[in-house]
Amino acid sequence: MSPPCAEASAASTGSIAFGLGIADITGPIVETNMMGYAALPQTNTGLAYRSRSRAFIVGAPSSPFSLKSRLPRALRRRTVHPKGGDKDPNDGQQDRWVFVNSDLCMGDTAIRRAVVERLREELPDVYGERNFGWSGTHSHSGPGGFINALVVQTSSKGIVQQNFDAIVEGTVLSILRAHSDFESRAARVTAGEKASLHFGNATVREAHINRSKYSYLQNPEEERERYDSDQDDEFAAVRFQDGDQKKGLLSWYAVHGTSLYENNTLTSGDNKGLAAIMVEQAVEPESLPGKTSFIAGMAQGSVGDTTPNTGGAWCDSGETCDFQHSTCANPKGKERVQTCHGRGPTWGKDELLAQSPTGGWDWSGNEVTAKYQADAALDILGRADGDLIPIEGEVRSVKWNVAMGAGFQFALDNGTVVTTCPAALGYGFAGGTTDGPGAFDFSQGTNDTDSHNPFWDVVRTAIKAPSAHQIDCQSPKRVLLSIGEQHYPYDWGPGGPDGIVETQILRAGNLFLLVVPGEFTTMAGRRIKERAAKKIAELGLLPKGQAPIVVLSGPANTYSHYITTIEEYSAQRYEGGSTVFGPHTLDAYIYIYTNILLPALRTDDAAQLIPPGRLAPSNVDKAFHLGETKVVYDSPGGLRKNFGDVITQPEPRYSLSESPAGANVTVAFIGANPRNDLRLEGTYLEVQVREDDGSWRVVRTDGHASTLLRWTLTSKTVGSSQTDIAWLIEPDTPPGTYRIVYRGNHKQPVTGRIYEFEGTSNEFEVAA
Structure with a gap:
């Protein structure tokens, strides 16, 4: 590590360079369970369009570390990758960071660890744990088998190595391409050429609705009245350009990657993957997808309670679903979730079915949702520089691995000391959502005082009865799976035995990107962004009077399911039932980001102010690999037949x-x-x-x-x-x-x- 004064001088000029890269991460497109809905029958049968990894590097152009990446490989120092449980080395250049947005369901621990290890081999001391952020678009239409925790691997029957390796290779390649682009541009900027970043936003209401309005209404009325929507309608974007030439765009907008339904078996990036293709092709229509020099990233915002199925939730019988539980009456008069489905924006338009590859309205709806986002991106791309906010100032990255499952203790604003809990999924989680309903007699909105089928208590006891501490800590959640207390044959929940998650902030001048390890709901996202903005002002991280740009991006780095407000948690619909670390999860993250990560941005060596964190274990070697059968052989099917006929x-x-x-x-x-x-x-x-x-x-x-x-x-x-x-x-x-x-x-x-x-x-x- 260079002396603090060298880092300070490199960042104090205020100039920023950037690098962009794109690569292919399309895994096996057939015979692989798809990631997102956790539906065993959803095995892919083909390809709609390829999945990409898009890398965005931002840094000080005169970075003292940048020359090391140009050394011959034989002269580089190889960094040994620490094992899980060891101290996080918090390595990686502090005044440069890389944010990767991938057409995947989510970023997670094992893939991230594998990518960091490869980066240490290729570019030692440049990128590492501290300055690499990895987020998924949350597509539910890609191949699975890459998540570290056992529970999320269940439908894919463990790790699918072919897919895991494809993601790692493509992600690394996108970063290396962005790095090469950065180094070239940094040299030009140092020589006097201009590179700039600008921030713009737009309001996009039509592409999403709140799928858990009952939960949202549990938030205080005075808080809700401050907003004119029950969704975060901001389409936020950073525009990258050389002089007047637009080179790329990285955006954040909250909408689930569930435009394509659970019965879809064609591999794709859902609405955000399609929106990225639309923008890139609009800018460079003569270039093939994945080969454009212009790169458009479509990342997620506060995605937790969003849905692209803007037609609302309806019973298959044509009646509206129960507002609180999202159930419909079956022929026996029992209320069940299985026939309550969200309807997309083109539902009922029969003339569109002829163009659908699966005979449903979801494909045309996917295109509509993608186009709303693409249109917003193209609008921001076309604005004059003066209509956007310039992003200028020092570049910093901070990260802390937090043992949320070990009982992270902190004080609320009123002084009350509270803790988080070992990870657990509730009965409401098993009820699913209106995008993908659950099974059996589970429903959303089931807490520990509601009547329920005692059979499932027997089942959970047979698997692993939650401890008395867990039951009390997670209340009012009725615990179904105490995944944080299950470690055989390997960890059922995120982050290993202690539930270690990765929290991170990437800063570029007045832009503060909160990279979060899960799916924040609308109000949860609003609360953490507002508190972060207030803390930035208190710390004097920006000149007086300059408003920070605070953006939230997830699910990233570690997939730890959902994060709701404490009021939404009390409703125990799907999102609350999936807030695994208990009712104080959101407040814990607000405390971490505002009281630990943001203050660390005031120094040239952020690691000095952040308590030592530990690395979560990678379970790839321990995981099942039952979902990846080998191809035995192929035959054309006859003596006079040939492949390709x-x-x-x-x-x-x-x-x-x-x-x-x-x-x-x-x-x-x-x-x-x-x-x-x-x-x-x-x-x-x-x-x-x-x-x-x-x-x-x-x-x-x-x-x-x-x-x-x-x-x-x-x-x-x-x-x-x-x-x-x-x-x-x-x-x-x-x-x-x-x-x-x-x-x-x-x-x-x-x-x-x-x-x-x-x-x-x-x-x-x-x-x-």
Whole structure:
């Protein structure tokens, strides 16, 4: 570590450099349980569009550490990665940070640890525990098997190593690309060129509603009356630019990644992944997805009680769901959650079903929700510099690993000393949400004084009866799974035996990014952001009169489920039942961020003011790996058949005038299992157009939202399969001659060798 005076001088100039990078993290697109709904039947069958990792580096351009990253690998010092339970080294350059936004359900411990270890190998002393923040878009449509805790791994049957490795590789690659971009730009800034960051926001009300209004109404009326919405409607964004040239945008907006329903089996980034593609393609329409130089990150805000299903929650019978419990009467007159579903923004528009790959309204609703966010981002991109707030000043990062599950003790504002609890999930958690209802006779809004089925008390006792301390600490939650007290065969809850979570603040001048380890509800997010802004003023972290920009981003770094207000916790709907560390969870985070992390930003060595934290253990080596079966072999299904042969050819001609919403081209090929090769940074399919000179140019890949791939195992015994590739021809597609190319890999029996192949459809005409 350099002397404090060197760090101070580097940051005192006020100039900021940045670097942006993007990479592919698409894991296995078939035969893998999907992450988010925890539904055992939701196993993916194909790909709608690829998932990306987008990295944003911000730092002082004259950083004294930056030269180390240019040393030859042989001269670098390798840092040994500490084991779980050891002291957090809090390493990484303090006046530079990297924030990664990934098209995943959430950031979590094991992946983050693996990425940090790789960064230490590639760029020692530059990035580490302190200055790397990793957040997920909260898509519920990606492959699972990457979460550290056993409970969240249940539906994926443990770690899916192929997916875990793809996420790590892609995340590291995005950071390395951003680092290279940063180093180049920092040199130019030092030489006198200008790089700048600007903050802007917009109000977006139409893309979300509150799915737990009953809980929200438990908050004090005088507090609720301060706001004109029961959601955080702010679309907040940082714009990155060189001179007048826009290079990227990182935004935060609160909406769940549940536009695509639980019955969807096509891998995608849901509404935020699609919104990012929309923005990047709007800025660089001639570039293929994932290959743009302009990068758009769509991160989450206070996502906890949001839903994109803006049509509200309805019983399948057509009646409204019970307001408090989100239940509907079944044929026997019993109130159950299973038939209470949220309706998306296009629900009931039958004309849209023909364009849906699954025959439902969720796909058109996903596009609507994505477009609201993309439009807000493009609006901010188009504003004049004078209409935005410049981000200037020193760059800092602080992080503290907190043992929330070990009983973190602190004082409330009134002086009362309270503690957090070992992690536990309540009966309300098992009731699910209107985006994904639970099972059996569980319902939202079940506390420890409500009547309930005593059978489930027997079941929880058979698994692990919660301790008397846990029951008292978590009250009024009725504890169903005391995951913080379960460690066999490995940790059931987040953060190991002590429930260690990672809290973090990334600062760039007047921007303070609260990177939070869970899903804050609307009011919980408002409270912590307001308290943070007040504390920033009290500490004098900004010049008098300058208002801070406080942004919340999660779920990030450690997935510790939900964070509600204490009043919402008392309602014990899904969000309260999933606030695992007890009723004082939010107040604990407010205390940590305002009394420990923010004051540490006043010094050049923040670690001197932060109590030593410990690293949570990674359970990857201990975890089950039952959800990842190996591909045995592939067969074309006959002696005269070959991989890539076309089973169903496209029509010879498609007229856009006859199909104003776009025409569907579908081609079926003799296929092979896509898990043989994830084709990271590549594609399984191409739509090509013939040029005037007879050559073929790629115009669409599997990264576009207008294409999809579906894989079907036609014979498990023989090992034969079919791959269907579809392209929804956009209305503005230029007339011409096109074809579809399928790129696959098949596995040989006996030898197990994998060979590449391709198939090409007949040519077809797209007419105006």
